[in-house]
Amino acid sequence: MDWISAKPTKYADVPYEEKLRLFMEVKNDPRYEDFLYGCYECGICVSACPSARFYDYSPRVIAQTMAREDVDRFYEIMVEDIWNCAQCFSCVRCPRQNNPGGLVTLIREVAVKNGLKEARDVLQGYSRVIYKVMLKGNQVSPDMLQPDFFPDWGPWVREFSENMHVWRKAIPVDTLRGVTDAAWRTDEKTLVELYTIWFETDNVDIVREVDEGLYELLLDVMEEALEEWQEEVA
Amino acid sequence: MASAFVPVQEILERKARPVLRDPNEAPTHDLREELFELEAKGELIVHRVPEPYVEVTTKFGRKKKIPIEHTWHHKSCGQCGHIPGYSASIFWLHRQFGLDFIDPTDQTSCTGWNYYASATSNAVAQLAVMSRNFAAAYETGYFPLIHCGTSYGHYKEAREQLIHHKEFRDEVRRILDKLGKPLVVPEEIVHYSEWVHVMRHRIAERQVIDMSHITACVHPACHYYKIVAEDAIYDPEIYGAQRTATVTGLLEALGINVADYSTWFDCCGFGFRHVLVQRDFTRSFAVLRKIEVMKNEVDPDMVVTHDTGCVTTLDKSQFAAKAHNRKVGVPVLSDAQVAAMAMGAHPFRVLQLHWHSTDWRPLMEKLGIDWKKHWEEFQEDLDAIRRGEKPGITWEEADRPIAIAA
Ligand code: SF4
Ligand code: SF4
Numbered sequence: 104m105d106w107i108s109a110k111p112t113k114y115a116d117v118p119y120e121e122k123l124r125l126f127m128e129v130k131n132d133p134r135y136e137d138f139l140y141g142c143y144e145c146g147i148c149v150s151a152c153p154s155a156r157f158y159d160y161s162p163r164v165i166a167q168t169m170a171r172e173d174v175d176r177f178y179e180i181m182v183e184d185i186w187n188c189a190q191c192f193s194c195v196r197c198p199r200q201n202n203p204g205g206l207v208t209l210i211r212e213v214a215v216k217n218g219l220k221e222a223r224d225v226l227q228g229y230s231r232v233i234y235k236v237m238l239k240g241n242q243v244s245p246d247m248l249q250p251d252f253f254p255d256w257g258p259w260v261r262e263f264s265e266n267m268h269v270w271r272k273a274i275p276v277d278t279l280r281g282v283t284d285a286a287w288r289t290d291e292k293t294l295v296e297l298y299t300i301w302f303e304t305d306n307v308d309i310v311r312e313v314d315e316g317l318y319e320l321l322l323d324v325m326e327e328a329l330e331e332w333q334e335e336v337a
Numbered sequence: 338m339a340s341a342f343v344p345v346q347e348i349l350e351r352k353a354r355p356v357l358r359d360p361n362e363a364p365t366h367d368l369r370e371e372l373f374e375l376e377a378k379g380e381l382i383v384h385r386v387p388e389p390y391v392e393v394t395t396k397f398g399r400k401k402k403i404p405i406e407h408t409w410h411h412k413s414c415g416q417c418g419h420i421p422g423y424s425a426s427i428f429w430l431h432r433q434f435g436l437d438f439i440d441p442t443d444q445t446s447c448t449g450w451n452y453y454a455s456a457t458s459n460a461v462a463q464l465a466v467m468s469r470n471f472a473a474a475y476e477t478g479y480f481p482l483i484h485c486g487t488s489y490g491h492y493k494e495a496r497e498q499l500i501h502h503k504e505f506r507d508e509v510r511r512i513l514d515k516l517g518k519p520l521v522v523p524e525e526i527v528h529y530s531e532w533v534h535v536m537r538h539r540i541a542e543r544q545v546i547d548m549s550h551i552t553a554c555v556h557p558a559c560h561y562y563k564i565v566a567e568d569a570i571y572d573p574e575i576y577g578a579q580r581t582a583t584v585t586g587l588l589e590a591l592g593i594n595v596a597d598y599s600t601w602f603d604c605c606g607f608g609f610r611h612v613l614v615q616r617d618f619t620r621s622f623a624v625l626r627k628i629e630v631m632k633n634e635v636d637p638d639m640v641v642t643h644d645t646g647c648v649t650t651l652d653k654s655q656f657a658a659k660a661h662n663r664k665v666g667v668p669v670l671s672d673a674q675v676a677a678m679a680m681g682a683h684p685f686r687v688l689q690l691h692w693h694s695t696d697w698r699p700l701m702e703k704l705g706i707d708w709k710k711h712w713e714e715f716q717e718d719l720d721a722i723r724r725g726e727k728p729g730i731t732w733e734e735a736d737r738p739i740a741i742a743a
Contacts, residue, residue: 133502134460153604153622189611189618190453191559191604192490195566211456226455228614233457240445241414248419255616257656259694272722272729273715274421275686276428278412278440280729286418290442296469296516297445303512304462313457 112175114182122178128213129169129177129206138205142166148194148203158187162194162203169206177210185210186225218312230317233310237321240297241286245271295332298325355573358398365567367399371500372522380506381520384475386527391535393570394578401568402525403535404482406436409474410529413485414446415645416671422689423648425735426677427484427529429687432736433680434539438482443473449491450646454609460498464505465512467495472518481523482532486644489528490560493568496522528561530583530643531570533672537590545681545738546704549592553675554637554667555584556627556651558644559604584643584672591679596635600626606654607646616654623654624663632664639700640669655695668697681738684708685715686730711739 114122129135148162149155155162165184168176188207195202214222226233236242245267253260263270267283274280278287301307302325311318360367376383386402395401408431416423431438448466452458474481483489499505499522510520533540562569562581572582575589580601588595606622608615628651631637640651652669659665670678674688684690684706690697701708718734721727 132460133504134498137498137501151602153606153608153626154618156626157618157622186610189604189606189608189622191607192563193559193602193604195563208453208456212459215456216459222456225610226457229455229610232451232613233455236446236448236451240448241418242446242448242450243414243418245418253653255620255657256653257694259656263692266719269719269722270691271421273686273718274425274689275730275732275735276417276421276425276440278442279417279421279424286414286416286446287412287444288442289445293443293445293473297466299515300462300465300469300512303515304459304465306458306462309457309459313455 113179114175117178119174122174125181125213125217126172126174126177128217129209132209132212134205135209138202138209139166139169140199140201142170142201143199145198148197148201151193151196153189153191153193154187160184160187162188162207165206165210166197166201166203181210181214181219182221185214186222215312216309223313226313230314233313234317234321235285237301237306237310238294238324239285240289240294244285245283291328291332295328298329301325352579353577355577356571356579357573358396358571358578360398360400363397363399363567365397368497368500369524372524375500375506381522382475384471384480384521384523386524387480393531393535394572396562396567396569396571396581399567401527401531401570403527403531404480405532405535406431406438407479408436408438408482408532409477409479410438410440411444411470411474411481411483411485411488412440412446413488413645415450415649416484420645420648420671420689420692422674422687422692423645423671424484425687425689426671426673426682429677429682429735430533430536430540430673430680432732433543434536439477439479441473441477444470447485447488447491449487450609452491453487454613461505461508461512463491464495464499464509467492468499468509468513468520468522469516469518471521471523472513472516474523475519475521480527482527482529484529484645486528486530486558486560487646489526490564493526493565496526497565526568528583528643530561530672533643533676534570534583534586537587537676540587540676540680541590541592544591544679546679546706547592548679548704549594551639551700551703552594552596552635552637553588553639553641554596554598554631554635555588555601556605556640556642556647557581557584557601558642558647561643584641587672587676588641591675593675596631596637598631598634600630603627605642605647605650607650609646612646612650619650620654620657623650624658624665627651628655628658628667629664631667637667638703639675640667641672641675642669643672653694666696668693668695668700670697678704678706683714683735683737683739684711686718686735691715706739
């Protein structure tokens with residue numbers, strides 16, 4: 104039972120201990136203390152928040168829930184709300200110096216790391232972006248601009264994809280010219296260093312929680328690149 | 338009635354007065370002092386801003402050094418990948434002024450877009466990616482100039498976390514040791530739009546396109562001035578230092594009429610994840626809270642902003658809204674593109690306007706730029722590339738400002 108609204112607790116099938124474990128994982132993040140100092144309930148964050156205009160979503164509720172340590176409500180937020188946030192950080196104009204958007208980042212991280220079904224569902228269709236960022240060190244590349252993915256961007260996308268190769272050559276910047284599978288030309292050594300970071304920080308394991316197939320693929324490519332590089336420098 | 342109790346006149350008068358802030362009264366610590374203390378303890382290296390630099394005033398009245406040259410261009414994946422005229426314009430401006438800089442291949446993106454979109458990373462990984470890039474810049478002796486607003490915001494926040502959490506520093510140092518790199522933090526995190534801002538009068542001196550009949554709306558980028566707000570440029574001469582001065586300062590220097598609109602504080606609707614896989618939010622917000630408000634209130638000739646995501650969102654969201662008979666059709670450009678355009682950059686070889694979706698032709702015509710002629714020149718370039726007669730467009734072809742019809 105929610106003691107404020109007197110409504111039955113949602114997600115009652117999830118044990119309280121499990122919700123508490125997830126809550127504590129968020130709370131124990133070293134950044135948590137920089138993001139929450141209490142809450143006046145003033146709603147300034149809500150008035151600045153784009154997602155609050157569009158969804159049934161409130162950064163005030165997030166700050167309040169975390170400050171009250173309402174573990175059941177926290178779990179609802181983790182399952183239902185966090186992916187609505189636009190991560191614009193308009194809410195940091197909070198007079199209490201809170202960072203509700205930052206709290207969302209921490210909660211998302213815990214949701215992903217623990218492989219929550221809702222997180223995996225939300226990130227379906229996003230895997231090609233993770234693939235690109237992990238392997239190329241770029242979030243987006245010209246070859247991702249395909250009409251099937253961006254129909255709402257109009258006929259421009261089709262015109263672009265028909266001309267991509269020649270348009271890319273017609274850019275005077277040396278590091279961009281002709282590059283279509285990444286945003287710019289990156290050194291092999293740089294990418295090997297990036298892969299080392301992904302392994303050393305367990306970032307690859309995080310990807311496994313979202314998409315096992317993608318994880319296997321990334322592992323193959325990155326391990327091979329690291330081996331080849333080690334042979335080259337040996 | 339509320340007006341009987343609210344001292345409206347007094348509030349308006351107060352708002353009209355420029356804000357002059359005393360840095361000694363700043364509500365936050367000066368991170369740079371903590372940075373130098375950590376350097377003195379041997380924990381990290383502080384990468385000093387090279388001479389020549391210009392000092393600007395930031396939100397709480399502190400000074401920030403903006404380097405003019407010897408810069409290492411930390412490119413933006415969204416700009417380079419999807420709006421290449423944005424990056425090309427930044428480089429073109431540097432070349433026009435004969436400044437010394439590096440466009441590195443030893444650079445990854447900050448990967449912040451992915452982090453804000455999917456959270457498929459963690460704090461240490463993000464700090465390590467940033468620190469790897471900073472170390473790479475330090476090794477060259479050139480100072481990082483950050484092209485992307487998100488990288489800039491992300492790095493400002495990450496720098497704060499690195500300074501405040503020893504456990505993060507220790508972990509990042511362990512990883513950098515493996516890469517054979519030192520832990521380096523720049524003295525200032527500098528966004529390219531800050532460079533444009535301090536260069537604005539030099540840019541205006543070389544302006545060849547009259548823009549005095551143009552009205553623009555500015556969209557200030559959230560990750561530029563909301564994340565670690567104290568680091569953004571504020572100037573009593575511009576909005577009385579009650580809003581950031583970047584972008585607006587340039588437009589005013591170029592003689593453009595900057596028109597205010599009521600939703601200036603709203604974000605563009607990018608959303609990081611939303612713009613890629615949930616664009617109903619992005620489109621609706623960009624149109625209903627930004628473009629249509631601008632159209633209704635001031636009907637601008639263009640929107641000018643200073644971040645990757647904002648240009649993409651505000652430009653690309655307008656097409657679908659036409660089907661719903663919304664008031665759209667305002668071209669969107671970055672401040673760097675506007676600066677380059679003012680100095681006569683080629684609309685396609687440099688500004689790469691063909692990568693923009695919302696119709697920019699009426700703006701070109703209003704500016705007296707014969708875009709059809711330049712499009713034909715560009716088509717000849719493309720044909721020559723297709724025939725294999727040249728590998729691509731080079732700076733030699735792109736450097737020359739366009740000849741302006743009398
Ligand atoms: S960061 Fe999230 S919660 Fe904060 S204002 Fe933006 S959308 Fe709202
Ligand atoms: S602005 Fe800050 S204090 Fe006010 S409701 Fe939001 S989080 Fe709470």
